[in-house]
Amino acid sequence: MFVGEKVRLDPIQRAHLPKIIAWMYKEEVIARAFFGDPLPKSLEEMEAWLQQLRANPNARVLAVIHRETEEIVGEVALQPIDWRNRSAFFAIILGEESRRGEGLGTEASRLVLRYAFEGLNLNRVEANVLSSNEASTRLLKRVGFTSGRRESPPFQGWDERRPWLPKLQASNACGKMYIGTASGETLKHIRSGR
Numbered sequence: 001m002f003v004g005e006k007v008r009l010d011p012i013q014r015a016h017l018p019k020i021i022a023w024m025y026k027e028e029v030i031a032r033a034f035f036g037d038p039l040p041k042s043l044e045e046m047e048a049w050l051q052q053l054r055a056n057p058n059a060r061v062l063a064v065i066h067r068e069t070e071e072i073v074g075e076v077a078l079q080p081i082d083w084r085n086r087s088a089f090f091a092i093i094l095g096e097e098s099r100r101g102e103g104l105g106t107e108a109s110r111l112v113l114r115y116a117f118e119g120l121n122l123n124r125v126e127a128n129v130l131s132s133n134e135a136s137t138r139l140l141k142r143v144g145f146t147s148g149r150r151e152s153p154p155f156q157g158w159d160e161r162r163p164w165l166p167k168l169q170a171s172n173a174c175g176k177m178y179i180g181t182a183s184g185e186t187l188k189h190i191r192s193g194r
Contacts, residue, residue, distance in 0.1 A: 002062075002111040002112070002114070002115055003067075003111075004067075004107040004108070004110070004111050005067075005107065006066065006067060006068075006102065006103060006104055006107050007064050007065060007066060007067060007073070007104050007107050007108050007111070008065050008067055008111075009062040009063065009064060009065070009076060009108060009111050009112060009115075010062060010063050010065050011054075011062060011063070012050060012053070012061060012062065012063045012075065013063070014047065014050065016063050016072045017043060017046040017047065017050065018043065019072050019095065020046065020072075020075065020095070021040060021043070021046050022095070023074075023093060023095030023096075024040070056079075057081075057083075058079065058080045058081045058082075058083070059077065059078070059079035059080065059081065060077065060078045060079065060081065060088075060112075060115075060120070061075055061076070061077040061078075061079065062075065062076050062077075062112065063075055064076060064092075064094070064104065064105075064108040066099065066104065071096070073094060073095065073096040073099045073104055074092060074093050074094035074095055074096065074099075074104070074105065074108065075092070075093050075095075076090070076091070076092045076108050076109065076111075076112040077089075077090070077091045077092075078090055078112060078115075078116055078120070078122075078125065079091075081120065081122070085123075085124070086121065086122045086123040086124065087122060087123060087124040087125065087126065088116060088120075088122055088124075088125050088126075089125070089126050089127065089128065090109075090112065090113070090116070090125045090126065090127045091127065092105055092108060092109055092112075092136075092139070094108075100135075105139055106139060106142055106143060109139060109140075109143045110143055113125060113143060113144070127140050127145060
Protein backbone atom coordinates (compact mmCIF):
# COMPACT_ATOMS: atom_id res chain seq x y z
CA MET A 1 0.00 0.00 0.00
CA PHE A 2 2.59 2.64 1.13
CA VAL A 3 6.24 1.72 0.80
CA GLY A 4 9.38 3.28 2.28
CA GLU A 5 12.98 2.08 2.39
CA LYS A 6 12.58 0.13 5.65
CA VAL A 7 8.84 -0.34 6.15
CA ARG A 8 5.59 -0.51 4.28
CA LEU A 9 2.09 0.14 5.55
CA ASP A 10 -0.48 -2.55 4.82
CA PRO A 11 -4.07 -3.13 5.90
CA ILE A 12 -4.16 -5.09 9.14
CA GLN A 13 -4.76 -8.78 8.50
CA ARG A 14 -6.05 -11.54 10.76
CA ALA A 15 -2.51 -12.98 10.92
CA HIS A 16 -1.30 -9.74 12.58
CA LEU A 17 -3.81 -9.87 15.44
CA PRO A 18 -1.98 -12.16 17.91
CA LYS A 19 1.05 -9.85 17.90
CA ILE A 20 -1.10 -6.74 18.29
CA ILE A 21 -2.90 -8.29 21.28
CA ALA A 22 0.45 -9.17 22.87
CA TRP A 23 1.68 -5.57 22.45
CA MET A 24 -1.42 -4.13 24.08
CA TYR A 25 -0.58 -5.92 27.32
CA LYS A 26 3.13 -5.07 27.44
CA GLU A 27 3.84 -2.70 30.32
CA GLU A 28 6.11 -0.55 28.18
CA VAL A 29 3.43 -0.08 25.50
CA ILE A 30 0.71 0.57 28.08
CA ALA A 31 2.89 3.20 29.76
CA ARG A 32 3.20 5.15 26.49
CA ALA A 33 -0.15 4.67 24.78
CA PHE A 34 -3.75 5.79 25.00
CA PHE A 35 -6.33 3.02 24.79
CA GLY A 36 -9.81 4.54 24.90
CA ASP A 37 -11.83 1.35 24.67
CA PRO A 38 -11.69 -1.86 26.66
CA LEU A 39 -8.69 -3.89 25.55
CA PRO A 40 -9.54 -7.10 23.70
CA LYS A 41 -8.95 -10.21 25.73
CA SER A 42 -9.16 -12.83 22.99
CA LEU A 43 -8.52 -13.38 19.33
CA GLU A 44 -12.29 -13.41 18.76
CA GLU A 45 -12.64 -9.93 20.31
CA MET A 46 -9.72 -8.72 18.21
CA GLU A 47 -11.31 -10.13 15.05
CA ALA A 48 -14.52 -8.26 15.89
CA TRP A 49 -12.44 -5.09 16.32
CA LEU A 50 -10.86 -5.66 12.91
CA GLN A 51 -14.27 -6.07 11.26
CA GLN A 52 -15.52 -2.84 12.88
CA LEU A 53 -12.37 -1.08 11.79
CA ARG A 54 -12.77 -2.18 8.18
CA ALA A 55 -16.38 -0.95 8.16
CA ASN A 56 -15.54 2.44 9.72
CA PRO A 57 -15.17 5.19 7.09
CA ASN A 58 -13.67 7.49 9.73
CA ALA A 59 -10.63 5.36 10.57
CA ARG A 60 -7.49 4.19 8.84
CA VAL A 61 -5.36 1.83 10.90
CA LEU A 62 -2.45 0.18 9.12
CA ALA A 63 0.15 -2.42 9.99
CA VAL A 64 3.79 -1.32 9.93
CA ILE A 65 5.64 -4.14 8.15
CA HIS A 66 9.44 -4.40 8.26
CA ARG A 67 10.39 -4.89 4.60
CA GLU A 68 13.47 -7.03 5.23
CA THR A 69 11.85 -9.53 7.62
CA GLU A 70 8.19 -9.15 6.53
CA GLU A 71 7.17 -9.06 10.21
CA ILE A 72 4.65 -6.66 11.68
CA VAL A 73 6.51 -4.30 14.00
CA GLY A 74 3.76 -1.79 14.79
CA GLU A 75 0.68 0.03 13.64
CA VAL A 76 -0.25 3.57 12.65
CA ALA A 77 -3.68 5.14 12.82
CA LEU A 78 -5.58 8.14 11.55
CA GLN A 79 -8.75 8.19 13.63
CA PRO A 80 -11.20 9.61 14.04
CA ILE A 81 -11.15 11.31 10.66
CA ASP A 82 -13.36 14.40 10.56
CA TRP A 83 -14.22 14.64 6.86
CA ARG A 84 -16.12 17.90 7.22
CA ASN A 85 -13.16 19.72 8.76
CA ARG A 86 -10.62 17.56 6.90
CA SER A 87 -8.72 16.62 10.03
CA ALA A 88 -7.71 13.51 11.96
CA PHE A 89 -5.80 12.31 15.00
CA PHE A 90 -2.59 10.36 14.46
CA ALA A 91 -1.23 7.53 16.61
CA ILE A 92 1.62 5.08 16.28
CA ILE A 93 2.65 2.02 18.26
CA LEU A 94 5.93 0.22 17.69
CA GLY A 95 5.28 -2.94 19.65
CA GLU A 96 8.55 -4.67 18.84
CA GLU A 97 11.04 -3.14 21.27
CA SER A 98 13.96 -4.76 19.44
CA ARG A 99 13.11 -2.65 16.39
CA ARG A 100 13.04 0.72 18.14
CA GLY A 101 15.81 3.14 17.30
CA GLU A 102 16.07 1.99 13.67
CA GLY A 103 14.01 4.85 12.21
CA LEU A 104 11.02 2.62 11.49
CA GLY A 105 8.61 4.83 13.44
CA THR A 106 9.85 7.95 11.69
CA GLU A 107 9.46 6.38 8.26
CA ALA A 108 6.03 4.92 9.07
CA SER A 109 4.89 8.30 10.40
CA ARG A 110 6.05 10.11 7.27
CA LEU A 111 4.29 7.56 5.07
CA VAL A 112 0.97 7.85 6.90
CA LEU A 113 1.16 11.66 7.03
CA ARG A 114 1.81 11.80 3.30
CA TYR A 115 -1.25 9.56 2.86
CA ALA A 116 -3.28 11.86 5.12
CA PHE A 117 -2.42 15.00 3.18
CA GLU A 118 -2.12 13.69 -0.36
CA GLY A 119 -4.33 10.60 -0.37
CA LEU A 120 -7.13 11.66 1.96
CA ASN A 121 -6.79 15.40 1.25
CA LEU A 122 -6.79 16.30 4.95
CA ASN A 123 -5.70 19.76 6.10
CA ARG A 124 -4.77 18.99 9.69
CA VAL A 125 -3.50 16.04 11.70
CA GLU A 126 -3.15 16.16 15.48
CA ALA A 127 -1.49 13.87 17.99
CA ASN A 128 -1.80 13.47 21.75
CA VAL A 129 1.13 12.09 23.70
CA LEU A 130 1.71 11.65 27.40
CA SER A 131 4.31 14.18 28.50
CA SER A 132 6.31 11.32 30.03
CA ASN A 133 6.66 9.79 26.55
CA GLU A 134 9.69 11.77 25.39
CA ALA A 135 10.47 9.41 22.49
CA SER A 136 7.08 9.98 20.89
CA THR A 137 7.31 13.73 21.43
CA ARG A 138 10.68 13.74 19.63
CA LEU A 139 9.21 11.60 16.84
CA LEU A 140 6.33 14.01 16.31
CA LYS A 141 8.70 16.96 16.09
CA ARG A 142 11.01 15.03 13.74
CA VAL A 143 8.19 14.41 11.24
CA GLY A 144 6.99 18.01 11.30
CA PHE A 145 4.44 18.40 14.08
CA THR A 146 4.66 21.93 15.44
CA SER A 147 3.81 24.17 18.38
CA GLY A 148 2.44 21.68 20.82
CA ARG A 149 0.81 22.80 24.00
CA ARG A 150 0.42 21.01 27.28
CA GLU A 151 -2.83 20.47 29.05
CA SER A 152 -4.41 18.27 31.68
CA PRO A 153 -6.67 15.33 30.84
CA PRO A 154 -10.26 16.29 30.00
CA PHE A 155 -11.55 15.38 33.45
CA GLN A 156 -10.07 14.16 36.70
CA GLY A 157 -10.44 10.56 37.72
CA TRP A 158 -10.97 9.39 34.15
CA ASP A 159 -9.14 6.17 34.95
CA GLU A 160 -11.82 5.41 37.56
CA ARG A 161 -14.51 5.75 34.91
CA ARG A 162 -12.65 3.34 32.64
CA PRO A 163 -11.80 0.46 34.96
CA TRP A 164 -10.55 -1.72 32.12
CA LEU A 165 -7.44 0.47 31.73
CA PRO A 166 -4.36 -1.11 33.25
CA LYS A 167 -3.24 0.77 36.36
CA LEU A 168 0.11 1.70 34.83
CA GLN A 169 -1.56 3.64 32.03
CA ALA A 170 -4.08 5.20 34.37
CA SER A 171 -1.38 6.57 36.66
CA ASN A 172 0.58 8.05 33.75
CA ALA A 173 -2.55 9.56 32.28
CA CYS A 174 -2.85 11.92 35.22
CA GLY A 175 0.15 13.84 33.86
CA LYS A 176 0.13 16.42 31.11
CA MET A 177 -0.23 15.67 27.41
CA TYR A 178 1.74 17.08 24.49
CA ILE A 179 -0.61 18.06 21.71
CA GLY A 180 0.94 18.65 18.32
CA THR A 181 -0.43 19.65 14.96
CA ALA A 182 0.64 18.78 11.45
CA SER A 183 -0.54 20.76 8.44
CA GLY A 184 0.41 21.52 4.85
CA GLU A 185 3.77 22.77 6.14
CA THR A 186 4.37 19.29 7.52
CA LEU A 187 4.00 17.84 4.03
CA LYS A 188 6.67 20.26 2.76
CA HIS A 189 8.83 19.11 5.68
CA ILE A 190 8.29 15.45 4.73
CA ARG A 191 9.01 16.04 1.02
CA SER A 192 12.24 17.88 1.79
CA GLY A 193 13.38 14.93 3.93
CA ARG A 194 14.28 17.09 6.94
